[in-house]
Amino acid sequence: MRNIAEFLERFKKLKRPGADKEEIAGIINKTTNLKLTSEEIVLQGRGVFVKVGGMEKTEILLKREQILKNLKEEITGLKIEDLR
Numbered sequence: 001m002r003n004i005a006e007f008l009e010r011f012k013k014l015k016r017p018g019a020d021k022e023e024i025a026g027i028i029n030k031t032t033n034l035k036l037t038s039e040e041i042v043l044q045g046r047g048v049f050v051k052v053g054g055m056e057k058t059e060i061l062l063k064r065e066q067i068l069k070n071l072k073e074e075i076t077g078l079k080i081e082d083l084r
Helices: 004-013 019-032 054-062 064-074
Strands: 041-044 047-050
Touching: 019 041, 019 054, 019 064, 047 054, 054 064
Parallel strands: none
Antiparallel strands: 041 047
C-alpha cells in the first residue's frame, strides 16, 4: 500500500500564477535598485520583456548580463535566455 504523500509529491513543485514574474521583478530590483512590479514583466517564450520607460530600460540593459546570470542561478525551473 502506498502512502498518500507519494501521490501528492508532484504537486509540491507547483507555483501560483504570477510567482515567476514576482521573482524576476525581485531579482531585477535587487540588481538595479529599481522598483518594478510583476505587471511590468512579460514572459514570452524564453525571453523576459520589461515594460518601463526609457531611463529604467537603459539601466536594465546596462546590467543585462548580471541580471541574466542571477535569473539563471535563482530560478532553476524557468529557462530565460533574453532580456529586453
